[in-house]
Amino acid sequence: MNAEYLLKSENISKTFPGVKALTNVDFCLRKGEIHSLMGENGAGKSTLIKVLTGVYEKEEGKIYLRDQQINPRSAEEAQKLGISTVYQEVNLCENLSVAENIFIGREPKKKGVIDWKKMYQKAELLLKEKLNIEIDVKQMLSSYSTAIQQMVAIARAVDISSGVLILDEPTSSLDNNEVKKLFEVMRNLKRNGMGIVFVSHFLDQVFEITDRITVLRNGQLIGEYKTNELSRTELVSKMIGREWADTPETGQKKIVKKERNDFLRTNRLEKKGTINPINLSIRKGELLGLAGLLGSGRTEVAKLLFGIDSSDEGVLVIDNEQIKSMNPKLAIGKGLAFCPEDRKVEGIVGELTIRENIMLALQTKKGIFNYISMKEQKEIAQKYIDLLNIKTPSMEQKIENLSGGNQQKVILARWLATNPKLLILDEPTRGIDVGSKAEIRKLILNLAAEGMSILFISAELEEMVGCCDRVVILRDRYQIGELEGDQMTVSNIMEMIAEGAGVS
Amino acid sequence: MKQIINSFIQAKIFWPLVALLFLLLINFILIPGFFQIEVNNGHLFGSLIDILNRVIPLLVIAIGMTLVIAKEGIDISVGSVLAITAAAAAALLESTSVPIALIFAIVIGLICGLWNGLLIAYFEIQPMIATLILMTVGRGIAQLITGGQILTINNEAYGYIGKGFLLGLPFAIYIGLAVFGIILFLKKKTALGLFLESIGSNMASSKFAGVQPKKIILIVYMVSGICAAIAGILVSSNVSSADANNAGLWIELDAILAVVIGGTSMRGGRFYLGGTVIGALFIQTLSTTIYSMGIRPEITMVIKAIVVISVCLLQSEEFRKLIKKPKMKQKVSEA
Numbered sequence: 001m002n003a004e005y006l007l008k009s010e011n012i013s014k015t016f017p018g019v020k021a022l023t024n025v026d027f028c029l030r031k032g033e034i035h036s037l038m039g040e041n042g043a044g045k046s047t048l049i050k051v052l053t054g055v056y057e058k059e060e061g062k063i064y065l066r067d068q069q070i071n072p073r074s075a076e077e078a079q080k081l082g083i084s085t086v087y088q089e090v091n092l093c094e095n096l097s098v099a100e101n102i103f104i105g106r107e108p109k110k111k112g113v114i115d116w117k118k119m120y121q122k123a124e125l126l127l128k129e130k131l132n133i134e135i136d137v138k139q140m141l142s143s144y145s146t147a148i149q150q151m152v153a154i155a156r157a158v159d160i161s162s163g164v165l166i167l168d169e170p171t172s173s174l175d176n177n178e179v180k181k182l183f184e185v186m187r188n189l190k191r192n193g194m195g196i197v198f199v200s201h202f203l204d205q206v207f208e209i210t211d212r213i214t215v216l217r218n219g220q221l222i223g224e225y226k227t228n229e230l231s232r233t234e235l236v237s238k239m240i241g242r243e244w245a246d247t248p249e250t251g252q253k254k255i256v257k258k259e260r261n262d263f264l265r266t267n268r269l270e271k272k273g274t275i276n277p278i279n280l281s282i283r284k285g286e287l288l289g290l291a292g293l294l295g296s297g298r299t300e301v302a303k304l305l306f307g308i309d310s311s312d313e314g315v316l317v318i319d320n321e322q323i324k325s326m327n328p329k330l331a332i333g334k335g336l337a338f339c340p341e342d343r344k345v346e347g348i349v350g351e352l353t354i355r356e357n358i359m360l361a362l363q364t365k366k367g368i369f370n371y372i373s374m375k376e377q378k379e380i381a382q383k384y385i386d387l388l389n390i391k392t393p394s395m396e397q398k399i400e401n402l403s404g405g406n407q408q409k410v411i412l413a414r415w416l417a418t419n420p421k422l423l424i425l426d427e428p429t430r431g432i433d434v435g436s437k438a439e440i441r442k443l444i445l446n447l448a449a450e451g452m453s454i455l456f457i458s459a460e461l462e463e464m465v466g467c468c469d470r471v472v473i474l475r476d477r478y479q480i481g482e483l484e485g486d487q488m489t490v491s492n493i494m495e496m497i498a499e500g501a502g503v504s
Numbered sequence: 505m506k507q508i509i510n511s512f513i514q515a516k517i518f519w520p521l522v523a524l525l526f527l528l529l530i531n532f533i534l535i536p537g538f539f540q541i542e543v544n545n546g547h548l549f550g551s552l553i554d555i556l557n558r559v560i561p562l563l564v565i566a567i568g569m570t571l572v573i574a575k576e577g578i579d580i581s582v583g584s585v586l587a588i589t590a591a592a593a594a595a596l597l598e599s600t601s602v603p604i605a606l607i608f609a610i611v612i613g614l615i616c617g618l619w620n621g622l623l624i625a626y627f628e629i630q631p632m633i634a635t636l637i638l639m640t641v642g643r644g645i646a647q648l649i650t651g652g653q654i655l656t657i658n659n660e661a662y663g664y665i666g667k668g669f670l671l672g673l674p675f676a677i678y679i680g681l682a683v684f685g686i687i688l689f690l691k692k693k694t695a696l697g698l699f700l701e702s703i704g705s706n707m708a709s710s711k712f713a714g715v716q717p718k719k720i721i722l723i724v725y726m727v728s729g730i731c732a733a734i735a736g737i738l739v740s741s742n743v744s745s746a747d748a749n750n751a752g753l754w755i756e757l758d759a760i761l762a763v764v765i766g767g768t769s770m771r772g773g774r775f776y777l778g779g780t781v782i783g784a785l786f787i788q789t790l791s792t793t794i795y796s797m798g799i800r801p802e803i804t805m806v807i808k809a810i811v812v813i814s815v816c817l818l819q820s821e822e823f824r825k826l827i828k829k830p831k832m833k834q835k836v837s838e839a
Contacts, residue, residue: 351774
């Protein structure tokens with residue numbers, strides 16, 4: 001064996017009920033490199049990481065850390081060995097302070113009592129030196145944005161790690177500046193000889209930061225490549241195993257098909273402290289985009305329309321009927337559907353089966369006593385499993401067992417089953433693989449072509465420009481403008497978002 | 505075939521069922537005539553019938569409790585509600601007819617459930633605290649109704665509910681079956697089951713899907729209240745009296761235990777009505793066994809505790825893993 005290997009795994013196999021998640025996968029991380037693990041959802045990236053970090057027990061294969069065979073059986077054990085991980089969803093305690101989150105389980109002590117002063121100092125120092133951010137570490141974690149929370153998770157991992165750092169989708173909730181900052185940190189760590197496994201769906205980022213790429217597909221190893229010797233098209237075709245043109249939108253969006261009538265209209269709708277007055281109108285069959293940075297109020301608008309949060313001023317009109325106070329059940333009744341941003345917390349009902357997850361919204365629309373018969377349920381579930389190409393051995397599987405992209409499809413199925421007139425999609429393609437992304441985009445375009453109105457929220461501006469008829473732009477919780485037709489380009493949107501933002 | 509057996513062993517109901525059968529086996533060996541059923545006067549008598557008859561109040565309450573626990577809640581006021589309804593029924597019987605007394609008792613149970621549900625759903629008080637209020641106050645209310653006395657009931661029609669026989673079996677058994685049937689119907693033939701399991705599993709997602717958790721929570725606690733009222737009627741009818749202090753004392757704990765033994769998790773989500781029935785039968789059989797074996801009352805509770813711990817451990821997957829492969833655990837070779 002070679003000493004330059006930090007972490008090496010051979011022949012790893014792992015099976016879940018009904019799914020062979022990994023088959024004889026080799027993976028090898030060298031000293032001082034950033035190595036990306038690429039693959040579609042369900043390719044086995046997350047599973048491999050969880051095996052390497054002891055969360056799952058492998059069935060076959062060996063793992064070596066610096067030539068020593070290891071067999072971590074819990075995340076804690078892996079951590080002790082020096083492998084630390086930051087997962088896709090931030091796994092921290094929101095109700096503890098930043099410092100507590102960083103040092104939980106290994107708090108500096110003085111005479112058996114936690115030395116708070118030292119802990120705060122160390123936390124501040126760590127964040128400043130390694131991540132170059134200065135925040136009040138005594139504040140509760142929940143008082144910070146997702147981005148900061150992510151940074152805290154990374155800080156904690158870096159502090160624990162002794163050589164191997166695994167970042168699973170660390171950038172999915174960061175904006176460009178924050179990503180830049182993170183990359184600086186990563187490069188710095190790399191220079192110090194650390195090996196970093198970087199999992200991301202953003203191809204740009206992968207090509208920017210990584211040295212090597214290992215590609216997985218359907219639980220099997222496709223190969224390991226040097227990043228600078230691999231083209232984008234090659235990578236994508238290796239990941240999805242079919243020829244792939246570089247542009248995701250093959251059939252460009254259809255040209256003007258909208259009717260004159262507004263399906264939904266708001267007039268100075270607002271919720272104080274959350275979103276300032278907005279005037280929106282969505283025509284029937286229109287694909288309206290809502291663009292803005294993280295925290296600009298995109299999600300808040302969606303929540304207001306769907307009645308998750310209630311507005312305190314302004315008017316909401318749907319189908320020429322003024323809605324006094326909105327709630328989700330009423331919204332569903334009016335033909336609205338809402339695919340929320342946070343799939344794990346607000347989307348899936350983990351313990352229930354795929355069928356039950358699909359039926360949930362349609363059943364609430366029909367009411368508690370108008371129970372949909374089992375036969376009908378199975379038909380509906382099967383229809384959408386086929387239509388959306390949801391990969392599962394059975395509709396009676398717990399939704400928890402599916403990969404992120406497939407979970408997202410189940411949530412889409414839940415809403416399509418209600419036959420909505422307006423579908424609100426909040427980051428529907430976030431954190432899912434290229435193949436599913438393209439499928440979902442295609443589906444969105446088709447739905448709009450069939451006359452469904454869609455409110456589309458995404459952080460990927462190319463995606464927005466590619467799909468939408470019109471884009472409304474938000475900044476700092478204000479509606480600041482709107483672009484349409486030829487004006488609607490990525491650079492114009494960016495300019496609008498950036499305008500004046502730099503003043504403060 | 506092997507797959508069917510396997511999936512049966514995996515089923516939540518398997519271990520409680522095994523425990524129940526094991527308990528019956530012990531009885532078969534140690535207590536002569538345990539399985540004997542005599543026909544006397546057209547009625548069936550025997551230890552088994554006795555267990556079935558006595559378990560009904562616990563069973564009815566446990567079924568209500570199953571729904572509450574499925575919603576990640578708890579209702580520790582059921583014993584007190586039982587006492588209130590028993591007292592109210594007894595007091596009303598002194599002046600009104602049986603049907604009116606029954607209706608009033610049920611309505612009182614419903615109001616108690618509504619109270620709990622309002623506190624929990626709309627004022628967002630933690631279920632343990634919210635129901636603790638009624639648990640504490642309830643016995644006082646019951647005492648106010650009885651005037652501090654034990655009210656005796658001299659009414660044949662009312663007595664039939666808890667003591668009568670129908671087609672050879674105690675009438676109470678039919679009530680138990682009816683409650684089980686109705687709740688099973690609600691679970692399988694309305695969306696209540698789906699909504700309840702959805703809320704218990706992930707409240708936020710359920711809200712986003714249009715489920716109205718407040719409404720469901722209210723329903724669930726009202727059902728629990730009605731179940732407690734039915735149990736109150738059964739108990740008071742069976743002993744022909746209403747004792748504000750002792751009727752249904754600690755029954756909430758047995759009910760929670762029955763639910764948990766039956767495989768429903770205290771963390772909410774999936775619930776198993778069949779499991780709860782087995783759980784309740786197990787607890788009642790255990791009590792009967794302990795008494796009929798002549799175990800000293802001082803150590804009765806200890807025996808009960810040991811048996812319950814064993815069953816709970818058997819149900820725990822972690823524990824089963826431990827006894828299956830105790831030698832697999834080897835130290836990791838550290839770097």
